Amino acid sequence: MTFKNKITNVQPLIPGGTTTITIGTGAKAPTMDRLQLILAPGASGTFNVSKINAIRCYANGRQFYVDGTGTVHNARRDYLGLFTATSELVLDFTEPNAKTAVEQYLSAIPLSMLQDFRVELDIDASASSGFTVAPIMHFRPPTQNPFIKKQFRMTQGFSAAGEQVIYLPNGPSGGKLVRVWIHEATAGNITSAELKARNVTGLEGTRVQFQNSQKHFGLVPQSGVLVMDFIEDGNLNGWFDTGALSEVELRLQGTAADAYTVYLEYLDPIGHL
Secondary structure: OOEEEEOOOEOOOOOOOEEEEEEOOOOOOOEEEEEEEEEEOOOOOOOOHHHEEEEEEEEOOEEEEEEOOHHHHHHHHHHOOOOOEOOEEEEEOOOOOOOOHHHHOOOOEEHHHOOOEEEEEEEOOOOOOOOEEEEEEEEEOOOOOOEEEEEEEEEEEEOOOEEEEEEEOOHHHOOEEEEEEEEEOOOOOEEEEEEEEOOEEEEEEEHHHHHHHHHHOOOOOOOOEEEEEOOOOOOHHHOEEHHHOOOEEEEEEEOOOEEEEEEEEEEEEHHHO
């Protein structure tokens, strides 16, 4: 059963500033499945997910989750077929489309195993004054979850069409990769992609092939976002362990010069924080 509690340790929100939401940790702290942030506009009514410029999560003082705008974050939930609204932001640390309950909750946050946990939101300067964020934590009794969901961001620009190669973290810097999210500056620019390591191909195909395969499992491809999804069928055993590999390459075929923002979504042992 999942319980819900309001979180009150929220720094005052300032347009153009960064606010911090702090979650209690320690021996008796619960396991957090998701954090639902209810966004309330001020008098001029200009506060919603589009006014959140960046999202960062920290555990034990280390940054383990990096995201872009609230709109970018919601596009990921749209891809997963989950409900989104401009008036709320949901940070889900579970795998909601997993085949089993064990896999679903494998990466939920065991707050009892941490010394601190906080979320930072960068607020756009155009947000109205007087706005608020009301966090609701969805949680279960304490667990000893072995993994934590990590997300890192990298950017790269290419000055010409053709094959475009991005080198991904591997070895000690790698992990159990479950998805690669590629956000294009020009929607639809990528026509095909391949992810490989030391001549071993993890995924390859055309854009249409990737997206049609994802639709078979109820996923919803988004404009301007190409997802290489190792667990599109909900089976976490499909992850691509770049921690055990070297020379991990993301090879893209682009129709023109472009700039990409790439988000790497991992499941990683919590001891690696």
